Amino acid sequence: MKQAGIVIEMENGRVKETSLGMITLAGRTADSLTAMVMSGITDDITDHLSEYGVHTIVDLSLPDAPEIRRNPAVQATAVVHAARELKLDRILGLSSPEGKDLLPRVAALLDAPLIMDCVDADLKTGTATTSQYSGKMMAKIQLTGEILMFGVRPNAVLPESKPVPAKTIAMTMDAVVPENIILLSRDEADTEGRQSLAEADIIIAGGRGLKNKDNFSLIFDCAEKLNAAPAASRVAVDEGWVPYAFQVGQTGEKVSPQVYIACGISGSIQHFAGMKTAKMIIAVNKDENTAMMANCDYQVQGDLFAILPEIMRQL
């Protein structure tokens, strides 16, 4: 029996789409699905999770104090506790920014193998498909051990409805508040109303072609109009036009949106490493002979300073 535990991520009180996709992926090969929820359970959450095929919903019952509840070291001990109590032998979570700080902690505590950023996973055979060599290769990996862990790339699988009855249980555990790692603050101010890179359907990215920081606001404005996430090449980051968190590529975020619009980006091997799995690539570049233009779905040869304002005007 493959008993899968799925770490659920929420946004504004709702289960994230990307978490539902992960449930769909797990449901293909697991015998039972247990959702682990950290924020408390509402009827809405229960309905939503059972609609997508979750059999059991566990409230991890984390302490109320936000600095304790949000400490990933505390969350990791709660997931470990639930995994042991419920005898879960597969654990999945998103390879999201939060997941990258949580899943490896759980894996380290359980001393269990973990593959991050999976685009596919078979929980029966214990195999996973993930990128390696910074997005240049796809590797199939065999995991062995008592408990196997998978960090699933957001949007790798789209959610499919599969209603089942779900029961809810609450974990009772004394949260051990670690003394050696204290979360002092968590700043979320900057993300209000902005799409996260890993989860956006559309990403619009700017590179050296934007020429300076002031011009880069064109990318942000366009992103807002398109309900897209703004992103950047490393040059734009190194020049100080945008913070590092916006960088896509080998040493930045790896993204797989439905559409990636690259504006004034030449398409270096390191940039492609972060976005080559986009379903559709639209390249806006004044030079036809760049790697990005050679390796996209739609080539838009022209001046981005003429084309982007037109897009905004026409929306």
Place this chain on the structure above:
Amino acid sequence: MQIYVCVKHVPDSAANIHMIDNRNIDDSVPFLMNPYDEHAVTEAAALKKQIPDSEIIAVCLGKKDAESTLRSALAMGADRGVLVETDDMCDSMTTARVLHAAIIRDGGADIILTGKESIDSEGMQTQFRIGALFDFPVVTNAASLEITNGKARVGCELAGGRTRTYELTLPCVIGAGRGLNTPIYPTFPDVVKSRKKPIETVARSQLNVSDAPGSAKIISMTPLVQKRNPRKIIGTPAEQAAEIIRILRQEAKVLS
């Protein structure tokens, strides 16, 4: 302070990777220090400036040629290097066990710096496993680090400009992110000086490392080449913009 820095020898990020069979890459490409580990070494050198009688020891698990990555660490400011030599591909459960054993054999750590991930295996986890083996607290993707009174205050980047600030007791493990600093580019005299610094080579079998209770093994690998056939969108900027919007609405169906 005893500062340990874990550095991995990885293919140059600009290299094209080719396969020799369905599991192994052609490793005749140039190899360099993992880019995130450069930030870790740079931070170690900054800490040593701040706390003068510190020693920086760079540790690497890899093949014989990985010595060149340790040499780079020495040129960037590390005092000594330890190479645990193996020809095997090690997964992160084993790697963490080996690095843990190598650090214990060498001495005691006050702080262990790593990169946030390696660009070849993209594990994102070795730092957490080392931390668990030592029972030290761990943070990853550090963008700022300050050490005062035996405590480390670390700012870590999440995404989209979000950060988390932690206070860790020493000893601790810190995974460096790109926001932490600008890597040192060693000068020629630094390189010359580094040639005199010692690198100790230890065979993996010399370390008493117990088997991990699990493993992750590559069973096959394929190059991710996505051949796309570009179609041109032509016309005036206004016509091009209209066509882009049409594609987003009707083909990609991502815009209402």
